[in-house]
Amino acid sequence: MKAICWEAPTKVKVETVPDPTILNPRDAIVKVTSAALCGSDLHLYDGYVPTMMPGDIIGHEFMGEVVEVGREITNLKVGDKVVVPFTISCGKCYYCQTEQWSLCDNSNPHAAMMETMYGYAGAGIYGYSHLLGGYAGSQAQFTRVPFADVGPIKVPEEIPDDKLLFLSDSLCTGWHAALNCNIKPGDTVAVWGAGGIGLFCALSAYLQGAEQVIVIDRYPERLEMAAKHTNAKTLNYSEVNVTEALKELTGGRGPDACIDAVGMEAHGFGLPGVYDKVKQTLRLETDRIHAVREAIQACRKGGTVSIPGVYAGFADKFPIGALFGKGLTIKTGQTHVQRYLKPLLAMIVEGKLDPSFPITHHMKLDQAEEAYEMFKHKHDNCVRAVFNPNS
Amino acid sequence: MNVSEEVKKALGLGNETKPVSSLIGGGSDINVGEIERAASVIGGTMMVAQGLRKFSFSGLFLMGMGADSIYRGVTGKSWLYQLLEISTAPKTTGRKGGVVASRSVKVVKSLTIDAKPEDVFSFWRNFENLPLFMTHLESVSVTSPNRSHWVAKAPVVQKVEWDAEIINEIPNRLIAWSSLSGDVANAGSVHFAPAPGGRGTEVKVELEYEPPIGKLGVVAAKLLRKDPETTVQEDLRRLKQLIEAGETSTIKGQSSGRKTDA
Numbered sequence: 001m002k003a004i005c006w007e008a009p010t011k012v013k014v015e016t017v018p019d020p021t022i023l024n025p026r027d028a029i030v031k032v033t034s035a036a037l038c039g040s041d042l043h044l045y046d047g048y049v050p051t052m053m054p055g056d057i058i059g060h061e062f063m064g065e066v067v068e069v070g071r072e073i074t075n076l077k078v079g080d081k082v083v084v085p086f087t088i089s090c091g092k093c094y095y096c097q098t099e100q101w102s103l104c105d106n107s108n109p110h111a112a113m114m115e116t117m118y119g120y121a122g123a124g125i126y127g128y129s130h131l132l133g134g135y136a137g138s139q140a141q142f143t144r145v146p147f148a149d150v151g152p153i154k155v156p157e158e159i160p161d162d163k164l165l166f167l168s169d170s171l172c173t174g175w176h177a178a179l180n181c182n183i184k185p186g187d188t189v190a191v192w193g194a195g196g197i198g199l200f201c202a203l204s205a206y207l208q209g210a211e212q213v214i215v216i217d218r219y220p221e222r223l224e225m226a227a228k229h230t231n232a233k234t235l236n237y238s239e240v241n242v243t244e245a246l247k248e249l250t251g252g253r254g255p256d257a258c259i260d261a262v263g264m265e266a267h268g269f270g271l272p273g274v275y276d277k278v279k280q281t282l283r284l285e286t287d288r289i290h291a292v293r294e295a296i297q298a299c300r301k302g303g304t305v306s307i308p309g310v311y312a313g314f315a316d317k318f319p320i321g322a323l324f325g326k327g328l329t330i331k332t333g334q335t336h337v338q339r340y341l342k343p344l345l346a347m348i349v350e351g352k353l354d355p356s357f358p359i360t361h362h363m364k365l366d367q368a369e370e371a372y373e374m375f376k377h378k379h380d381n382c383v384r385a386v387f388n389p390n391s
Numbered sequence: 392m393n394v395s396e397e398v399k400k401a402l403g404l405g406n407e408t409k410p411v412s413s414l415i416g417g418g419s420d421i422n423v424g425e426i427e428r429a430a431s432v433i434g435g436t437m438m439v440a441q442g443l444r445k446f447s448f449s450g451l452f453l454m455g456m457g458a459d460s461i462y463r464g465v466t467g468k469s470w471l472y473q474l475l476e477i478s479t480a481p482k483t484t485g486r487k488g489g490v491v492a493s494r495s496v497k498v499v500k501s502l503t504i505d506a507k508p509e510d511v512f513s514f515w516r517n518f519e520n521l522p523l524f525m526t527h528l529e530s531v532s533v534t535s536p537n538r539s540h541w542v543a544k545a546p547v548v549q550k551v552e553w554d555a556e557i558i559n560e561i562p563n564r565l566i567a568w569s570s571l572s573g574d575v576a577n578a579g580s581v582h583f584a585p586a587p588g589g590r591g592t593e594v595k596v597e598l599e600y601e602p603p604i605g606k607l608g609v610v611a612a613k614l615l616r617k618d619p620e621t622t623v624q625e626d627l628r629r630l631k632q633l634i635e636a637g638e639t640s641t642i643k644g645q646s647s648g649r650k651t652d653a
Contacts, residue, residue, distance in 0.1 A: 005648030015648040023645065024638045055649035072637065090636035094505050094590060106636040111628060112621065124640065136645045144645055147636070 002389065003057045003140030004368040009047025014368050017057065020136060020144035025072035028148030030084060034161040035138045036061035037363075037375050037385045038169060039195045040310045043264055044129065045372050048286060049312050051113065051130040059139030059387075060086040060126040061169040063161060066152075073148050082152035083345075084145055085337035086169040088124040088135065091150030102334035107147065108133045117313075122334060131312075139365065141389045153341045156349065162356035163348055165386065166200065171344060171355045173335040174200025174261075177308035178208050180331035181257035188212040190246055190255040190298060191232070192291040194222035196358045196384045197308055198261035202230035205259070207353075214249060216242055218267075221381040229357045243298045254300030262291035263309025272317065279316060286313030296322050307332040361385040490569075490578045490599045497599045498619045502627040505591040506634050508583040509563045514634060515581060516566060524629035524639070527622060543575070551575050576601040594630070596623055 005015045020029055038061050043049050063083040066076050076082065089096050093105035104123035108114060110130050111121035117131065124146075127137015136144060145152060155164050166172075178201055181189055189205040191198050194217035205213045215226040216235045223234040235245050246255055268276055268290030276288040295305050296319050305328055323330065347353040360383045363371045371385050504511055514520055518539050522528040529542040529550070537557045545551040553573025559580070560566050567580035577600030584593045598619065632639045 001646070003646065003648065007648075013648070017646045017648050020646045021644065023641055023643070026636075026638055053649070055647045057647060088640075090632075090640075092505070092635045092637075093631075094503075097505070106632045107640050109640045109642050112625060133640070134642045136642070136647060140646070146640065 001141035002365045003136075004059060004365060004387075005054075006044060006052050006056045006058050007054050010045060010372075012045065012058070012368050012372050014365050015055075017140075020142050022068060022070045023144065024146060025070045026147050026149055027070040028066055028073055028076055028145045028152070029068040030062075030064040030082060030143050030145050030152070031067045032062050032064040032138055032141060032143055032387075032389045033081075033391075034063050034165045035059045035140075035387045035389060036165055036168070036170070036196070037139070037371055037387065039193075039197060040128075040263065041372075042376055043310055043312070045376065046265065048264055048280070049129045049131075050286070051110075051134075053130060053134075056127065056129075056134070057136040057140050058127040059137035060128055061165065062086075062126075062138035062143065063155070063165050063168060064143070066148075067142070069148065075149050076152065076154070080154050081157055083155050083164050083167045083341070084126075084138070084143070084152045085172075085341065086125055086128075087334055087337055088126065088133065088146050089150060089338060090147050096150070099336055099339050101336040101338045103336075110134055125334070139368070139387055139389070141365070150338065153345060155345060159348065160356075161388075162359055162386070163354055164345075166196070166355045166358075167337075167341055167344055167348075169335070169337065170196040170358075170384075171200050172337045172340040173197050173308050174202075175204040175340050175344060176335040177201045177259050177261065177306045177331075178204035178210075180306040181205065181208075181210075181259065181304050183208045183210050183257065185209060186211045187256040188214065188250050188253075189257045189259065190214045190216065190295070191259045191261055192216050192266075192295055193261035193263075193309065194219065194226045194234075195261065198259075199226055199230055199358050199383075200355065201259045201261050201306075201308065202226055202232045203353075203355075205257075206231045212249070214246065214255065219378055222378075222383055225357065225383060242294055246298045250300070254298060255303065256300055257304040257306060258295035258299045260292045260295050260305065260307045260309045264288060264311045264313075264315075266290035266292075266309075268293075275317070276315075285316050287311045287315040289315040289318060293317070293319055296328065299326065299328055301326045302328070304329045304331060306330075308335070358384040359386055363387050364391075365389045490576050490601055492599075494601045495576075495599045496602055496619050497597070498623045499595070499597050500620070500623045500627055501593055501595040502624075502631055503586050503591050503593050504631045504634055508585050508592045511592045511594060511630075511634060512563045512566075512583045515583075515630075524633055525626045526629070538571075541573075545574075548574075553577070570600075594627060596627065598623060 001017060001019050002014055003017050005013050007013050022029065041058060044052055044058055066078055066080040066082055069076055087102040088107040089101040089104040090106040095103040095105055102123050108121050108124040110133055114121035114131050124133025124135050126135050174197055183189060183205060187210050189210045191201045194215050198215060202213045202215050213230065213232040214235060215223065215232040216237050217223050218236055218238040223236060226232045227234050235242055264287040266288045267273065273290055276290060279285040280288050291309065292307060299305055360381060363385050365387055374380055374382050375385050518531040518533055521531050527543050529544055531539055531541050533539045539555050541555055542550060542552050551574035553575050554571045555568045556571050558567050558569050563583060565580060565582050569578040570576050579598035582595040586593045629639045
């Protein structure tokens with residue numbers, strides 16, 4: 001089969017690799033019909049996530065058709081159309097049983113590696129470095145799906161892929177990040193980043209009852225998309241002082257919750273921005289935290305900072321004083337996708353939610369290099385590109 | 392000796408507050424042999440003298456090294472050896488449950504498994520299950536109610552074998568064993584205790600064995616993550632996965648763009 005392989009920082013390549021096979025009784029093989037290029041794939045592409053190996057198949061947000069099942073799989077059959085959560089969860093451990101799916105004890109074959117770095121290991125994730133299990137990713141014609149009895153959700157044939165694909169990650173991640181804000185009537189939620197995740201954070205915050213949602217980015221086309229599809233007000237951080245503007249929009253109170261949907265490669269202006277860029281380039285810090293710094297600064301006293309943006313290692317100048325001084329709550333972590341699949345699918349089926357709007361490009365696997373470069377530099381107003389590996 | 396103490400204090404090395412007399416010649420943690428101790432005192436003194444001559448970072452470093460060398464000569468204890476868990480001192484301790492303490496490596500590891508103690512116990516007590524999660528084992532065959540024969544994969548020699556006997560057993564709580572004869576002297580126990588709040592079973596393994604590759608080999612193995620600590624930890628993790636998820640997570644044999652891996 002064909003698959004997009006990570007070769008080196010800023011180098012991906014389409015390779016012909018062996019087809020995946022069933023390795024465990026609870027595995028299934030899925031023929032990938034749609035695989036998104038997620039903003040977090042850019043952290044791999046740019047070489048900021050440790051433990052990538054040349055030849056690793058990348059991609060984690062996907063859906064497709066079941067073509068083979070292991071002997072323990074009874075809930076799926078060949079031909080089923082499924083969306084697959086990007087986190088791999090066993091469904092049986094303490095964490096899965098308490099619906100903290102992304103913290104699964106049993107799905108990371110390289111748990112020891114992650115324990116060395118973080119103390120304890122979280123779930124494995126498709127195509128997202130060996131630290132997260134080293135699983136082959138989904139930007140390929142076929143993908144092996146472990147624990148297929150508790151991960152994939154069957155979806156209706158008649159609904160097109162584009163409306164369903166983001167159940168795999170972005171939509172659930174936006175929903176999860178907004179839920180972490182514990183939104184109450186009258187609340188203002190500010191969202192840093194208007195990529196796929198940020199857009200779904202804004203939409204979710206609105207659907208969860210926020211009075212006002214404000215989206216911050218610097219790309220006009222993304223801000224337009226936020227205004228049009230998520231009911232949000234927008235701020236262009238290349239034009240305004242974000243903390244001042246947020247103060248003005250909230251009667252001087254500050255946002256009740258701030259969401260960092262940017263993650264480890266934030267672009268900052270001024271001295272702190274340069275500081276982070278230099279340190280990250282020299283590998284003195286792995287994570288540029290401009291967005292989260294600003295979110296902490298802007299957040300009202302006693303408010304919540306929710307972080308769906310991906311971080312991997314260490315950062316400098318983390319404003320722990322402001323965090324403490326304002327009594328903020330920080331909520332973080334990979335999304336417990338399996339929690340949200342059914343309710344969000346129901347909203348899509350009922351027509352209450354159409355999460356296809358961020359998709360600006362459909363690509364073939366062979367266009368991998370072009371797609372990654374375009375997405376990275378936001379060329380051609382690209383917000384979300386989706387690979388269709390089998391068409 | 393005074394020089395050693397003074398310099399050590401000045402450099403912030405060591406933290407002993409005991410009188411020096413209590414450090415000399417006694418204690419059970421002596422890990423440096425006699426000849427090496429004498430050489431250490433001489434070499435250490437030279438290093439301190441040399442270090443005192445130059446007032447620089449390297450001078451300070453030499454003084455530090457010298458001080459430690461003297462310390463180790465005088466007391467017979469080396470922090471470096473302690474760190475590396477090796478000893479050049481003659482073995483004075485005797486047999487302890489089939490293992491000579493001075494030659495052995497000890498590992499203690501715990502993990503919580505989301506299952507009842509009786510289930511985890513009975514899975515383990517059926518020794519023929521052990522190779523399912525202890526991947527270095529080839530087979531365990533039960534030869535009598537309390538005895539079993541173990542075959543393990545080993546570096547260089549390919550295969551090691553031994554017989555073991557259960558020396559203590561409390562149903563659903565404890566299994567303790569000791570080797571009787573064979574290539575690898577070992578002894579250990581595994582405890583099964585209910586975790587608080589109904590969170591399953593805390594499994595605690597205590598294992599002591601004489602590595603056929605010697606203690607230095609164990610240090611080398613650490614670099615390859617094939618040391619006993621990592622091995623026991625990974626064995627326990629596989630046991631947890633088998634009992635909880637019914638399979639062990641793996642990527643062995645999956646597709647990749649690499650030509651040479653599985």
